[in-house]
Amino acid sequence: MVSIPRSNTPALVQLLQWVLNPLGYMRTNFQRFGDCFQAEIDPVNPEPLILLNHPEAIQYLLTHDTTKEITSPGALNILAKPLLGENSMILLNGKQHRQRRQLVVPPFHGERMKAYGESIYTIAREVMATWEIGKPFYIRDAMQQITMRVILQVVFGLYEGERYRRLERLLAQRLNLITTPVTSIFVFFPQLMIDLGPWSLAGKVRRLVQETDELIYAEIQERRAKPNPDRTDILSLLLSARDEEGQGLTDAQLHDELMTLLIAGHETTATALAWAFYWVHRLPEVFSKLMAELAVHRDTPDRMAIARLPYLTAVCNETLRIHPVALVTFPRRVEKPLQIQGYDLEPGTQMMGCIYLLHHREDLYPDSNTFRPERFIERNYSPYEFLPFGGGVRRCVGAALAMYEMTLILSTILNECDLELLETEEVKPVRRGGTLAPKGGIRMCLR
Numbered sequence: 001m002v003s004i005p006r007s008n009t010p011a012l013v014q015l016l017q018w019v020l021n022p023l024g025y026m027r028t029n030f031q032r033f034g035d036c037f038q039a040e041i042d043p044v045n046p047e048p049l050i051l052l053n054h055p056e057a058i059q060y061l062l063t064h065d066t067t068k069e070i071t072s073p074g075a076l077n078i079l080a081k082p083l084l085g086e087n088s089m090i091l092l093n094g095k096q097h098r099q100r101r102q103l104v105v106p107p108f109h110g111e112r113m114k115a116y117g118e119s120i121y122t123i124a125r126e127v128m129a130t131w132e133i134g135k136p137f138y139i140r141d142a143m144q145q146i147t148m149r150v151i152l153q154v155v156f157g158l159y160e161g162e163r164y165r166r167l168e169r170l171l172a173q174r175l176n177l178i179t180t181p182v183t184s185i186f187v188f189f190p191q192l193m194i195d196l197g198p199w200s201l202a203g204k205v206r207r208l209v210q211e212t213d214e215l216i217y218a219e220i221q222e223r224r225a226k227p228n229p230d231r232t233d234i235l236s237l238l239l240s241a242r243d244e245e246g247q248g249l250t251d252a253q254l255h256d257e258l259m260t261l262l263i264a265g266h267e268t269t270a271t272a273l274a275w276a277f278y279w280v281h282r283l284p285e286v287f288s289k290l291m292a293e294l295a296v297h298r299d300t301p302d303r304m305a306i307a308r309l310p311y312l313t314a315v316c317n318e319t320l321r322i323h324p325v326a327l328v329t330f331p332r333r334v335e336k337p338l339q340i341q342g343y344d345l346e347p348g349t350q351m352m353g354c355i356y357l358l359h360h361r362e363d364l365y366p367d368s369n370t371f372r373p374e375r376f377i378e379r380n381y382s383p384y385e386f387l388p389f390g391g392g393v394r395r396c397v398g399a400a401l402a403m404y405e406m407t408l409i410l411s412t413i414l415n416e417c418d419l420e421l422l423e424t425e426e427v428k429p430v431r432r433g434g435t436l437a438p439k440g441g442i443r444m445c446l447r
């Protein structure tokens with residue numbers, strides 16, 4: 001029996017390295033062990049956890065995750081519960097998970113996307129209009145303002161009015177409490193969140209959770225009381241959905257799913273956009289090529305056509321490759337003894353696709369630390385070689401919306417604003433909760 005290689009660094013030290021310096025942790029283990037290794041980084045589940053970065057292994061994982069061999073139990077994502085609630089699709093299993101996805105996925109595709117295009121364009125211009133010439137601002141914060149409004153529009157069908165303004169502010173405040181690698185520790189060790197009064201971190205989180213919940217439940221009550229069959233937002237779809245027994249979703253289920261979409265749906269995209277602005281303004285050659293492509297299509301009213309521009313798309317793909325916002329996929333679980341990469345895995349073992357290491361394999365992406373969008377034009381990468389949105393049964397439900405937002409927001413702002421990057425040193429990626437984000441948020445200003 002051939003076992004997966006593992007480091008003899010104590011588990012607690014590995015977990016701290018994973019939280020405080022995730023890239024260093026992954027690179028060191030990749031250099032020592034290669035395509036797959038055991039990582040002792042799960043603070044909750046005692047079963048072994050394997051990180052895979054070879055495309056063939058990842059393909060096996062993500063094409064077998066609904067079989068008798070491999071599953072994707074929601075319980076393995078328990079760390080998301082304090083933020084999203086136990087009824088979030090991220091914590092559901094099997095049939096329940098599949099049914100919830102069937103409800104949520106359709107509005108993120110097809111005709112609805114056209115309507116979102118107009119909202120994205122309008123919201124980007126609204127936020128852009130608040131920038132003052134010569135006054136520095138953080139591009140990540142600005143992007144978060146845009147993506148938050150977009151997701152409020154998609155989920156609730158509105159982003160104006162007192163309730164939405166408050167929700168926007170409270171969600172941003174709540175997420176901003178865990179923006180540094182050190183505060184991210186609380187995501188991995190929720191037991192350290194001890195409520196020592198209103199000024200402690202736990203006290204602040206408790207107050208914010210309470211206030212956010214009140215707003216979301218108030219919206220649910222109002223919509224239940226006055227149903228409008230013409231509305232096409234996600235809350236309306238979820239409110240009218242019935243399962244095989246004719247049962248609708250409870251208030252708690254609706255609340256948790258709305259929170260999931262609101263949070264998963266804007267943080268990640270804002271970070272990806274901030275990186276895209278950084279690279280485009282750091283590399284003059286990329287800037288010129290992109291501006292030349294955008295100039296030709298400047299007056300195209302068809303937003304879907306803009307979103308398909310080849311160099312713009314390549315810039316967005318390369319952004320998601322070089323600093324993937326999600327470092328790993330959600331864990332999958334081995335149910336029957338199986339072999340991966342010649343190693344024997346026992347039932348109970350957890351496996352995650354390591355997106356960061358996959359995206360930095362020199363055999364797939366030569367000179368992998370160089371930002372070079374052309375690689376996506378010269379070659380077609382398979383879904384198991386380029387994996388920013390994961391795959392299989394838990395593939396990101398918002399992948400198409402995120403790409404649409406990235407291309408439209410980037411093109412709208414570049415077409416209308418002359419921005420300057422104020423960072424002279426290279427900006428490093430650091431942990432931000434469960435994601436990887438630019439350290440400091442990237443300062444820019446309008447010229």
Ligand code: HEM
Pocket residue numbers: 089090091101260261264265266268269272324325326328329330331388389390391392393394395396397398399401402
């Ligand atoms: C650049 C932006 C984004 C990135 C990089 C990203 C990445 C990911 C990744 C890697 C996963 C895990 C997939 C797996 O385990 O195989 C995921 C899942 C998920 N994402 Fe995204 N995402 C982004 C934007 C969004 C948006 C805009 C939404 C919603 C509107 C969203 C909602 C979700 C949800 C609900 C799941 C869980 C799916 C499930 O459990 O079945 N994400 N995302």
